[in-house]
Amino acid sequence: xxIKNKADFSSADITPExxxxxxxxxxxxxxxxxxxxxxxxxxxxxxxxxxxxxxxxTRDTSGGFSTDEALTPYDDVKRYNNFYxxxxxxxxxxxxxxxxxxxxxxxxxxxxxxxxxxxxxxxILSWVDLEERIYRLRCVEAWSMVIPWxxxxxxxxxxxxxxxxxxxxxxFVTLERPAEMPGQRSRFSTIDxxxxxxxxxDEAMHPLTLLAVGVYGRVLPNQNGAPLRLVxxxxxxxxxxxxxxxxxxxxxxxxTTWQQLAxxxxxxxxxxxxxxxxxxxxxxxxxxxxxxxFSPNRIPTQRFNGYAEQVAGLYKGMDLSRYY
Ligand SMILES: Nc1nc2c(c(=O)[nH]1)N[C@H]1C(S)=C(S)[C@@H](COP(=O)(O)O)O[C@H]1N2
Ligand SMILES: [Mo]
Numbered sequence: 001x002x003i004k005n006k007a008d009f010s011s012a013d014i015t016p017e018x019x020x021x022x023x024x025x026x027x028x029x030x031x032x033x034x035x036x037x038x039x040x041x042x043x044x045x046x047x048x049x050x051x052x053x054x055x056x057x058t059r060d061t062s063g064g065f066s067t068d069e070a071l072t073p074y075d076d077v078k079r080y081n082n083f084y085x086x087x088x089x090x091x092x093x094x095x096x097x098x099x100x101x102x103x104x105x106x107x108x109x110x111x112x113x114x115x116x117x118x119x120x121x122x123x124i125l126s127w128v129d130l131e132e133r134i135y136r137l138r139c140v141e142a143w144s145m146v147i148p149w150x151x152x153x154x155x156x157x158x159x160x161x162x163x164x165x166x167x168x169x170x171x172f173v174t175l176e177r178p179a180e181m182p183g184q185r186s187r188f189s190t191i192d193x194x195x196x197x198x199x200x201x202d203e204a205m206h207p208l209t210l211l212a213v214g215v216y217g218r219v220l221p222n223q224n225g226a227p228l229r230l231v232x233x234x235x236x237x238x239x240x241x242x243x244x245x246x247x248x249x250x251x252x253x254x255x256t257t258w259q260q261l262a263x264x265x266x267x268x269x270x271x272x273x274x275x276x277x278x279x280x281x282x283x284x285x286x287x288x289x290x291x292x293x294f295s296p297n298r299i300p301t302q303r304f305n306g307y308a309e310q311v312a313g314l315y316k317g318m319d320l321s322r323y324y
Pocket of ligand 2 (some may be wrong): 082138139140141236237238
């Protein structure tokens with residue numbers, strides 16, 4: 001529709017990023033129709049999505065959540081990662097995650113739900129509509145990116161398994177497979193595997209909360225949490241747990257990996273908050289990637305990472321310096 005000419009995009013070595021940038025030239029600030037990219041402009045991306053049985057949508061169903069800030073280039077999104085299962089350095093996940101087997105994949109859903117089970121990812125994807133959402137991701141280490149995810153609202157999946165009235169919290173569990181995850185074999189690791197995270201039920205049901213299967217119109221690179229990862233854009237990056245194999249519905253607040261490691265530094269809520277500093281550094285600003293020595297690209301951090309309008313109400317009356 002807004003894309004001029006299919007031939008413009010047929011070059012085999014065209015990068016997802018260049019496609020996005022050209023698309024953005026055509027559509028300007030408007031994000032309407034952004035998902036049109038996924039419908040036939042990039043044959044390789046299409047083939048990848050089809051292989052995993054992805055349904056695609058041509059509607060922009062993001063409900064106005066997407067930001068129109070400049071995107072972080074695809075190369076940076078896939079080479080600057082935190083995924084401790086593959087090592088501690090930002091470059092380790094790209095180096096070592098390639099060997100992770102992501103097919104077949106299933107997600108065990110347990111606990112306070114009417115329909116527990118071990119659900120193949122294909123089944124889950126047949127229940128939902130995929131959308132593109134452009135979200136800011138703010139790491140607790142004070143860097144940030146803007147990433148075009150492909151995914152669906154976690155709420156759609158939760159409704160499908162029918163939580164009981166006792167389901168107050170949702171816990172997420174990452175794959176534990178030391179044979180393919182060198183960080184889980186490392187004697188230097190202090191993490192008690194598997195990586196676990198959690199949300200309050202209302203946070204999990206919020207329409208901003210996304211389960212992502214792709215980025216830049218293609219399936220997720222393994223280092224970004226393939227084949228299924230959480231994205232909670234108003235919270236510090238560590239809440240956005242990768243390569244999820246289990247989702248548990250619980251009455252009580254579950255433990256989370258970083259809270260267990262250093263409870264004075266990382267809380268359960270982990271809402272992005274420039275007014276509450278990390279004990280060892282300020283959270284008032286962030287480096288928006290990519291940065292260089294000559295353009296550090298430092299910008300002020302926003303309350304709830306800029307999503308206050310959508311989510312501040314969830315925390316009404318809570319002391320956010322206590323519940324950090
Ligand atoms: N299983 C798992 N999930 C994880 C992590 C991890 O080490 N293991 N790191 C978290 C952190 S600290 C951040 S900032 C984001 C980074 O996501 P990205 O690499 O796709 O940008 O993943 C989060 N999810
Ligand atoms: Mo992070």
